[in-house]
Amino acid sequence: MTAEEQEQGTIAYVALGSNIDDREHYLQDAITALNQESGITVTGLSSIYETEPVGYVDQSAFLNMVIQIITVLPAEELLFTMLAIEKRLGRTRDLRWGPRTIDLDLLLYGDHQLTTPDLIIPHPRMHERAFVLVPLTEVLYKRQDAAFEFISAHLEKLEGKEGVILWKKAQ
Ligand SMILES: Nc1ncnc2c1ncn2[C@@H]1O[C@H](COP(=O)(O)OP(=O)(O)OP(=O)(O)O)[C@@H](O)[C@H]1O
Numbered sequence: 001m002t003a004e005e006q007e008q009g010t011i012a013y014v015a016l017g018s019n020i021d022d023r024e025h026y027l028q029d030a031i032t033a034l035n036q037e038s039g040i041t042v043t044g045l046s047s048i049y050e051t052e053p054v055g056y057v058d059q060s061a062f063l064n065m066v067i068q069i070i071t072v073l074p075a076e077e078l079l080f081t082m083l084a085i086e087k088r089l090g091r092t093r094d095l096r097w098g099p100r101t102i103d104l105d106l107l108l109y110g111d112h113q114l115t116t117p118d119l120i121i122p123h124p125r126m127h128e129r130a131f132v133l134v135p136l137t138e139v140l141y142k143r144q145d146a147a148f149e150f151i152s153a154h155l156e157k158l159e160g161k162e163g164v165i166l167w168k169k170a171q
């Protein structure tokens with residue numbers, strides 16, 4: 001971490017997904033919970049997108065969105081906090097890529113690259129997922145983040161492939 005990051009925090013992007021019960025409520029509760037953590041401030045929101053399930057397709061449609069945060073937590077601690085919030089919001093792990101009340105994925109943490117047994121940054125599957133890239137591109141654009149050009153190039157490569165967006169609700 002640079003001295004500047006230690007002082008001002010690191011800009012990070014978190015993907016949210018939900019496909020059980022009151023999906024919008026879970027998204028909102030997760031955002032509130034993250035913002036209430038000391039060392040995390042939510043600074044940007046994408047719209048909410050309804051998306052067809054990808055990977056394991058025999059499940060309900062998801063609501064997905066991406067948020068920008070500024071955090072003074074190291075990446076591993078941020079992940080740990082995200083996993084604790086998932087647990088509080090009733091997340092269970094029964095089936096890989098299966099239904100969930102809330103899923104929180106750490107997409108980008110500044111321009112850091114990291115591979116540990118518990119955490120890979122950038123998220124290793126984000127570039128294949130329209131349900132991540134579309135809202136991420138939206139929030140990067142809104143927040144005028146320099147990563148916009150880079151990520152929107154990935155999005156262009158995905159055009160017409162998978163992760164159909166069914167509808168979008170503006171925030
Ligand atoms: N960038 C990351 N963000 C979130 N979790 C990560 C990341 N890199 C590695 N992991 C690890 O992945 C584990 C499983 O995460 P999770 O259960 O949310 O996976 P999933 O959402 O079912 O599938 P996917 O990882 O493909 O999104 C977490 O416990 C965490 O240790």
Ligand SMILES: Nc1nc2c(c(=O)[nH]1)N=C(CO)CN2
Nearest residue numbers: 017051052053054055062097
């Ligand atoms: N549409 C959509 N499909 C998924 C999602 C998701 O959030 N949205 N999450 C998955 C596991 O991370 C697997 N498939």
